[in-house]
Amino acid sequence: MTPPPHAEEYAEPLNDDLTDPESPVVDDGPPILNKWSDLYALVLACNVLLILAFYFISRAYAV
Amino acid sequence: MSLIDWLVMTGTLALIVIYGVRQTRSVDNVKSYLMGDRDLKWWTIGLSVMATQASAVTFLSTPGQAYNAGLGFAQFYFGLPLAMIIICAFVLPIYYRQKVYTAYEYLEGRFDRRVRTLTAVLFLIQRGLAAGLTIYAPAIILSSILDWNLQLTILLIGVIVIFYTVVGGSKAVSVTQKQQMIVILSGMFVAGAVVVHQLPDYVGFSDALSIAGELGKLKIVDTTFDLEDRYNIWSAMLGGTFLFLSYFGTDQSQVQRYLSGKSLAESRLGLLFNGLFKVPMQFLILLVGILVFVFYLFVPPPVHFNAANLERIENSARYAGQLDELRITYAGVNARAERATQDLVAARTAGDLQARQAAGDRLNVAIEERKSVAAAVDELIVREAADRGEEVTVEDRDYVFITFVIEYLPVGLVGLLLAVIFSAAMSSTSSELNALATTSLVDIYRRSLVPDRTDAHYLGVSKWLTIGWGCVALAFAGFANLFDNLIQAVNIIGSLFYGTVLGVFTVAFFLKRVGAGAVFTAALVGQAVVVSTFAANAYGLLDLAYLWLNLIGCLVTVVVAWLINTLRAG
Numbered sequence: 083m084t085p086p087p088h089a090e091e092y093a094e095p096l097n098d099d100l101t102d103p104e105s106p107v108v109d110d111g112p113p114i115l116n117k118w119s120d121l122y123a124l125v126l127a128c129n130v131l132l133i134l135a136f137y138f139i140s141r142a143y144a145v
Numbered sequence: 146m147s148l149i150d151w152l153v154m155t156g157t158l159a160l161i162v163i164y165g166v167r168q169t170r171s172v173d174n175v176k177s178y179l180m181g182d183r184d185l186k187w188w189t190i191g192l193s194v195m196a197t198q199a200s201a202v203t204f205l206s207t208p209g210q211a212y213n214a215g216l217g218f219a220q221f222y223f224g225l226p227l228a229m230i231i232i233c234a235f236v237l238p239i240y241y242r243q244k245v246y247t248a249y250e251y252l253e254g255r256f257d258r259r260v261r262t263l264t265a266v267l268f269l270i271q272r273g274l275a276a277g278l279t280i281y282a283p284a285i286i287l288s289s290i291l292d293w294n295l296q297l298t299i300l301l302i303g304v305i306v307i308f309y310t311v312v313g314g315s316k317a318v319s320v321t322q323k324q325q326m327i328v329i330l331s332g333m334f335v336a337g338a339v340v341v342h343q344l345p346d347y348v349g350f351s352d353a354l355s356i357a358g359e360l361g362k363l364k365i366v367d368t369t370f371d372l373e374d375r376y377n378i379w380s381a382m383l384g385g386t387f388l389f390l391s392y393f394g395t396d397q398s399q400v401q402r403y404l405s406g407k408s409l410a411e412s413r414l415g416l417l418f419n420g421l422f423k424v425p426m427q428f429l430i431l432l433v434g435i436l437v438f439v440f441y442l443f444v445p446p447p448v449h450f451n452a453a454n455l456e457r458i459e460n461s462a463r464y465a466g467q468l469d470e471l472r473i474t475y476a477g478v479n480a481r482a483e484r485a486t487q488d489l490v491a492a493r494t495a496g497d498l499q500a501r502q503a504a505g506d507r508l509n510v511a512i513e514e515r516k517s518v519a520a521a522v523d524e525l526i527v528r529e530a531a532d533r534g535e536e537v538t539v540e541d542r543d544y545v546f547i548t549f550v551i552e553y554l555p556v557g558l559v560g561l562l563l564a565v566i567f568s569a570a571m572s573s574t575s576s577e578l579n580a581l582a583t584t585s586l587v588d589i590y591r592r593s594l595v596p597d598r599t600d601a602h603y604l605g606v607s608k609w610l611t612i613g614w615g616c617v618a619l620a621f622a623g624f625a626n627l628f629d630n631l632i633q634a635v636n637i638i639g640s641l642f643y644g645t646v647l648g649v650f651t652v653a654f655f656l657k658r659v660g661a662g663a664v665f666t667a668a669l670v671g672q673a674v675v676v677s678t679f680a681a682n683a684y685g686l687l688d689l690a691y692l693w694l695n696l697i698g699c700l701v702t703v704v705v706a707w708l709i710n711t712l713r714a715g
Binding site: 118119121122125126128129132133136137139140142143 | 216219223226227229230233234354355357358363364365366413417420421424425428
């Protein structure tokens with residue numbers, strides 16, 4: 083079977099490097115944030131913490 | 146409404162529009178007009194994406210949702226951050242690599258022109274109707290509460306949006322959305338602070354939360370697994386993620402916002418900004434609704450929040466007397482609720498757990514009685530309408546917050562909050578008009594109907610298309626009251642097409658060996674199955690909520706495309 087003409091292009095590895103010159107987070111970012119995946123993890127972690135905070139606050143005010 | 150409120154409202158809106166138009170004076174080519182020179186910073190993209198999603202109904206309806214059912218609605222957005230990350234990691238790089246104007250343009254590169262045109266047309270039908278609703282829904286509520294002329298309210302919102310969207314294009318949409326979001330967030334924050342200030346002196350913010358908690362209004366995370374319940378943690382994480390992936394990943398009104406970024410990194414950061422702040426923003430809006438609920442424990446609320454419905458009963462010779470009796474009962478119930486609330490606060494202050502429990506029980510009973518009286522009034526409203534041979538909606542959730550704003554906010558703030566609602570209506574409508582014009586021009590007009598013309602020609606056509614779609618939206622909004630249930634009608638139309646489009650994009654992104662012929666046939670099969678299912682439902686052969694049509698369309702398209710491809714390969 084012949085793959086579609088653009089299939090290879092879509093299979094290219096994605097650039098995960100935050101130190102890309104076009105990135106605005108390049109200069110003073112903390113050293114742990116040197117990849118996009120680190121930033122994704124940070125956003126997810128913030129949301130998980132937020133949901134947990136909501137959960138415990140609502141429990142604290144419930145009877 | 147006072148003169149000061151008028152000045153605050155019109156002044157705020159005028160400043161935003163003037164700023165937007167001044168910032169976009171240099172727009173003189175079609176790329177700049179449709180993509181805003183692709184020079185936007187991440188914070189503008191983030192605010193623009195948030196403003197596009199948050200329509201006026203969000204700010205009118207969400208506090209009312211919390212007033213009725215508590216904070217649980219916030220769970221609906223828990224899947225959004227994950228969707229943002231998936232789009233940043235997998236979808237955005239593909240759009241950037243292809244340098245596309247629209248999401249559907251990408252499909253031609255991945256498949257062929259047929260697939261691109263099919264999905265673009267499906268988007269235009271769905272979003273063209275939705276734009277009318279985005280204008281109509283707040284206009285009907287504002288005109289009812291403020292006693293404004295409905296058609297003039299629709300015209301006011303529509304003409305302003307069409308003006309600055311036509312003049313400044315995509316960049317005007319983004320820069321005005323940034324200002325509009327600042328007004329919206331400040332307005333909601335101030336509204337929350339004013340509600341707390343309006344509570345009796347002995348009731349603080351913590352007391353208000355405690356009262357709401359006593360009534361189960363603060364239950365924000367529901368871990369019960371129930372497929373029929375939209376608002377629990379499981380449906381939010383599964384269904385919500387799926388929904389937001391399709392909305393942010395394939396709907397041009399959103400795709401166009403983040404493709405206006407200066408770089409891939411700016412666009413990614415803009416979407417992550419949305420992923421970080423969307424849940425807190427929804428929480429803030431819901432919290433305002435909770436505080437309004439507590440406020441109405443100390444001040445008697447209307448027996449029904451839609452004043453137009455009540456007025457018809459008051460003027461009815463047959464039902465006015467029954468309404469008066471219900472109002473007397475309602476006043477007694479409210480007095481009991483207020484006393485129980487006062488006792489609850491006193492017991493909490495004294496640390497008396499037993500008294501707190503007893504007061505909480507009395508308050509819960511009073512609230513249930515209050516709901517019963519309100520239901521009896523709803524019944525009167527339905528019966529009075531039936532006598533006139535009409536159907537009427539008794540859901541008054543959308544009127545709760547605006548009623549509070551008009552009756553209890555100080556002069557000046559009423560104007561600010563009305564500016565919030567108008568800003569929200571205009572921000573989402575402008576994105577829709579801009580996306581409709583872009584898709585019409587790029588995917589249909591320039592690609593298939595009139596190719597190879599000058600940039601100036603396409604720029605002119607883009608502006609006329611924006612005006613045209615604005616008129617379609619205004620016409621639909623103007624005649625929307627002819628439909629018995631407008632919101633449901635538009636949602637059904639959306640559900641008829643959205644699943645198939647999502648299925649096509651899913652195949653494009655994740656089934657890399659499937660080609661154009663397979664996916665086009667699969668999309669037609671998927672659409673046929675959706676329409677058949679809808680028809681079977683309409684004729685009573687099935688009993689299926691229309692939201693399931695989204696999933697059916699998507700699954701059928703993906704599975705059939707994969708099957709055709711596999712059979713051909715075999």
